[in-house]
Amino acid sequence: MVTEDGVAYERRSAVPVIIPVRPRKLAEVPFVELAEGRLQGVVSSRSDPRRLYASSITARRHGLSCHTNNNRPCGSLGGGQPCKHIGALIDAAVARYGLARVAHHLEADLPEDGADLGSGLRPGTAPDRAAEVFSSFLRHLAHLDLPPSTEPLPELQWFPAAAAVR
Template sequence: MSNEDADDLAWERSAVVRVTPSAKARKLAKVPFVEMADGRLQGVVSSGSDIARVYVSSIAAGTHAFSCSTNNNRRCGGLSGSFMCKHLDALLKEAVLQYGAERVAAYLGVEAPPDGGLAEALDGGPSGDDPAAAVFNRFLRHLAYLEVPAQGAPVPEMQWFPAGAVG
């Protein structure tokens, strides 16, 4: 058995799955959570003015409808007509750092511009559907896993994760 085969077997028996590395290094202070899930690019963006406030921002794949509100469901004051707020811009920029411009563009259903500025390629407007509570809950759940000590045994609530999957 080669070392590579042994490493693959070790991952399959581990309570930890491989994580796709970021396309570029990210600073987590401004956008601590970004994901492409549930048909949306979504995440949590820190407030620039209040350390206790975060915004939950999302852009729907395909329609590009967007929403942004605080963690306690107050609409972002920066949303104006068909213009996105600075939180949505920050979310897009961090998503490009995390996943790469081509992958984010493909997920949202747009052509990746050569300059990497995806905001100009989006043609949506404000959404009536605000997934803030669900996204913020996912963020808090991810934070809780940071406190789980590393172990060789499976973590029961993570049993549904595919072992050794690379996205």
């Protein structure tokens, strides 16, 4: 991605803030990110408000992983077929980043008109990444507990400081 001044963001010390493509429901998918070679996030259970699922899709191979906060595998994920949590994660990612960016990150084929991103995946199973996904989610949540301050925070040196771009 190239910024307005013609410099690739990978070569800058500040990353541009990406404004969400459209609003998404935080209660359903409170956390979604494109990181570490996968689309990953936390999805709330529809049947039990105390249960969360750490769901992820690896780039290129499209390995699927979905586990509860009790470290149990999702009962609906099997045989490389996406469960409803993976579907909700994809929908939230597309709302947050846009279809083209998510497809590019996952190295997936862009779907035909009217199809969803899931149809462009060639899914298989992946190693359990629940601990990594929940850890990333908790790190993000910890920043919400910090008191307001104008002083720099060493742990947020990575945080985007440039103007927002689409």
